Amino acid sequence: MARTGGAGAGGVSAFIVERATPGLSVGKSDRKMGQRGAHTADVIFENCRVPAENLIGEREGQGFKTAMKVLDKGRLTIAAACVGSATRMLGDTLRYTRERKQFGQPIGEFQLVAALLADSQAELYAARSMVQDAARRRDAGEDVSLHASCCKLFASEMCGRIADRCVQAHGGAGYISDYAIERFYRDVRLFRIFEGTSQIQQVIIGRGLARSGELIQG
Ligand SMILES: Cc1cc2nc3c(=O)[nH]c(=O)nc-3n(C[C@H](O)[C@H](O)[C@H](O)COP(=O)(O)OP(=O)(O)OC[C@H]3O[C@@H](n4cnc5c(N)ncnc54)[C@H](O)[C@@H]3O)c2cc1C
Incomplete structure (x- = not known):
């Protein structure tokens, strides 16, 4: 999810970001209280450029709505x-x-x-x-x-x-x-x-x- 427009929910868009994209890295596996069979980690974006065609839903500003759906x-x-x-x-x-x-x-x-x-x-x-x-x-x-x-x-x-x-x-x-x-x-x-x-x-x-x-x- 990234802000592509102004303030509020209408300014948020959703994208698919391939794991190999430069600038994307994955932190170390979380050490959790439970659910240890489900591996989780931070996904870190640093100057990660994402092509416009990776936008989900074809129109900008639909990201928050998509998530809520x-x-x-x-x-x-x-x-x-x-x-x-x-x-x-x-x-x-x-x-x-x-x-x-x-x-x-x-x-x-x-x-x-x-x-x-x-x-x-x-x-x-x-x-x-x-x-x-x-x-x-x-x-x-x-x-x-x-x-x-x-x-x-x-x-x-x-x-x-x-x-x-x-x-x-x-x-x-x-x-x-x-x-x-x-x-x-x-x-x-x-x-x-x-x-x-x-x-x-x-x-x-x-x-x-x-x-x-x-x-x-x-
Ligand atoms: C291993 C793991 C996996 C997860 N996977 C998912 C997942 O797949 N999908 C998913 O949706 N979430 C997932 N979560 C949960 C998510 O990451 C957040 O932890 C969760 O949404 C709470 O946000 P927060 O941790 O920032 O807590 P905070 O927002 O800081 O909340 C801390 C406390 O304040 C309360 N609080 C915050 N805002 C309000 C408010 N407006 N009114 C009243 N009380 C409030 C919260 O209820 C909570 O008790 C996962 C968490 C973990 C640890």
Whole structure:
């Protein structure tokens, strides 16, 4: 993305820049809290000249719009990934709490452990239902910007809460990397940050409600 015109979103254009272009370099791989299988790095542009034919969308000033166009789908996709990760974490934890015994009984039979699972199951079901509803609406051609932000906000926060409860239900084992939950706990933290942080989703939803004066219908 580069500013080719004046101030504001209308002055931004999007380009394809080939990796071998003089002036383009890639920084060293980030050392991350999680998602270590997905390599990321800074892409650095220094006096990097890009031919005009590399402009995406043929017209200047469309770059910001182009980026925004993919957001609804991206946010729904992240929300679905949150539902998938939470399903795996809760499934592993259900199995663990049925197998692990303390004081002569499976730990899942202690009411306080069962409550961790119950809250997680209820929230997971809610997030799954939201994502399916919004995805169906998008497939039917509806404008789902606010639905997508609601899904991203709720599903990513839900996923974080479930990761935390699942580590708790594993006890000390949850902190040891022999169990997948230790990795998931780190991996899912990014869901609340990328594709628009939770605060940015709150801003979008709040602004949308203020503008339209109408609630989103389910
Ligand atoms: C490994 C990795 C991969 C990533 N991949 C992607 C990706 O593929 N796609 C993608 O979209 N993003 C991705 N991101 C996220 C992106 O790079 C930014 O980190 C993210 O958009 C937040 O911006 P920032 O880090 O500059 O934080 P800042 O903008 O500095 O925000 C810091 C804090 O301030 C809050 N804040 C900022 N502005 C406002 C505001 N207007 N109102 C209220 N609160 C505000 C934020 O919510 C946050 O809590 C990735 C991040 C990482 C670490």
